[in-house]
Amino acid sequence: MDTEDIELSEDEEEITAETVLKTLQNAWQNERLSPEILPHHNDMVECMLGQIQHMERNINKLPKTDLRSCIHKMELNRIKYIICNYLKTRLNKIESYCIAIVNEEKQRIESGTNYLTPSEFRYAQEYVLNMENHLKNTVLDHVPGNMQTFEFNKMAIYPNYQSHVFLKANETVNGIVLEDLLGDQDEEIDLEEGSQHILQYKPIADLVKNGKVQLV
Amino acid sequence: MDPFEIEFIGENRIVSIIPNFSHDKIFLICGEFGPFRAGLPMNVPLWLAVMLKQKQKCRMVPPDWMDIEALETIKEEEKISRFFTKMPHEHYMIEAKLILGVAAEDIPRAAEIKTIIKDIWDIRMSKLRTSMDALMKSGGSYGRLDHLTMMEINSVKPLLPQAMDELHRIKMMTRQTSSSTLNSSTFSQSGSSQNK
Numbered sequence: 001m002d003t004e005d006i007e008l009s010e011d012e013e014e015i016t017a018e019t020v021l022k023t024l025q026n027a028w029q030n031e032r033l034s035p036e037i038l039p040h041h042n043d044m045v046e047c048m049l050g051q052i053q054h055m056e057r058n059i060n061k062l063p064k065t066d067l068r069s070c071i072h073k074m075e076l077n078r079i080k081y082i083i084c085n086y087l088k089t090r091l092n093k094i095e096s097y098c099i100a101i102v103n104e105e106k107q108r109i110e111s112g113t114n115y116l117t118p119s120e121f122r123y124a125q126e127y128v129l130n131m132e133n134h135l136k137n138t139v140l141d142h143v144p145g146n147m148q149t150f151e152f153n154k155m156a157i158y159p160n161y162q163s164h165v166f167l168k169a170n171e172t173v174n175g176i177v178l179e180d181l182l183g184d185q186d187e188e189i190d191l192e193e194g195s196q197h198i199l200q201y202k203p204i205a206d207l208v209k210n211g212k213v214q215l216v
Numbered sequence: 217m218d219p220f221e222i223e224f225i226g227e228n229r230i231v232s233i234i235p236n237f238s239h240d241k242i243f244l245i246c247g248e249f250g251p252f253r254a255g256l257p258m259n260v261p262l263w264l265a266v267m268l269k270q271k272q273k274c275r276m277v278p279p280d281w282m283d284i285e286a287l288e289t290i291k292e293e294e295k296i297s298r299f300f301t302k303m304p305h306e307h308y309m310i311e312a313k314l315i316l317g318v319a320a321e322d323i324p325r326a327a328e329i330k331t332i333i334k335d336i337w338d339i340r341m342s343k344l345r346t347s348m349d350a351l352m353k354s355g356g357s358y359g360r361l362d363h364l365t366m367m368e369i370n371s372v373k374p375l376l377p378q379a380m381d382e383l384h385r386i387k388m389m390t391r392q393t394s395s396s397t398l399n400s401s402t403f404s405q406s407g408s409s410q411n412k
């Protein structure tokens with residue numbers, strides 16, 4: 001019943017199951033707390049699901065009364081919770097901001113920096129399509145002809161990038177510019193390693209994505 | 217995030233137990249633990265400790281910081297300091313709640329410890345409310361919160377971030393009405409967006 005090292009085929013990098021779990025947990029926490037959808041961690045999810053399957057097969061071989069079996073089951077349930085909640089949070093965001101996400105994702109796919117997994121993207125596109133059909137069937141088809149066009153851009157809901165978030169700096173980052181709306185005195189702050197702050201999401205969005213800060 | 221999720225994260229913390237059974241090392245995904253030797257202290261994650269305790273398979277070892285004198289010092293410092301002082305660790309409240317909840321009989325003077333920790337929490341929460349008030353009154357859009365633990369931060373959500381969002385919205389509107397060039401695109405964006 002070892003948690004042996006797992007090999008990621010794409011980049012031949014060896015990482016332990018422990019590291020994968022830690023990364024997933026941080027990704028889950030960030031996804032829960034950031035206003036926008038973040039780049040996916042599908043490789044980590046797949047890797048962990050594989051590990052869970054492997055563990056479950058081994059647990060089934062153990063006698064029911066074995067203490068190990070309930071400890072392992074408990075751990076697996078904890079990990080499954082993280083994965084489920086992570087994926088659900090992403091789906092919720094996709095549903096809330098579907099039009100905006102599909103539009104932005106199309107551009108990101110062209111530049112090869114997609115945030116969604118292929119199946120999430122398919123889900124988002126189908127969701128938009130279903131919403132459009134639903135609104136057409138229930139409302140638009142029954143109103144005068146000159147009002148029947150479905151205006152996507154007017155329907156789009158965007159995440160609020162100006163919303164305030166709590167974060168902890170994983171490493172020191174200098175010179176975050178905070179916009180001053182009323183005066184013209186933009187403020188510049190430094191995030192020292194380990195320090196905690198509350199500030200707008202927009203100036204630190206990239207730092208969340210490259211892991212320099214962790215949302216709390 | 218919900219408080220139970222913060223508790224869930226806090227449960228990954230490593231604590232000491234004294235098992236009353238013997239068993240080889242267990243290889244969990246989050247690391248290896250063991251071997252279990254009856255009567256000898258060892259480290260396990262808090263969730264596992266709680267589970268073993270509930271099955272009456274171990275005794276909990278009180279964490280170093282769960283000590284009346286040490287906690288009194290922390291409490292005094294917290295009272296004197298204008299700022300938040302550093303807590304024993306990020307999840308002190310969760311660790312205290314869980315350990316004192318399932319294993320109060322393993323902790324010497326558990327009732328007193330509970331009271332002191334509650335006092336420390338109360339001092340910190342009242343400090344937090346005062347500083348939130350000051351932050352909002354100064355019209356701030358930025359604050360530094362060193363040494364606040366995750367549970368404490370979570371307790372002011374969504375109030376503080378949302379209040380700051382509203383303040384931001386008001387500032388945006390003031391700027392738009394005062395400036396001659398109306399920037400309608402940014403306005404409709406922040407107006408129609410949702411808070412998460």
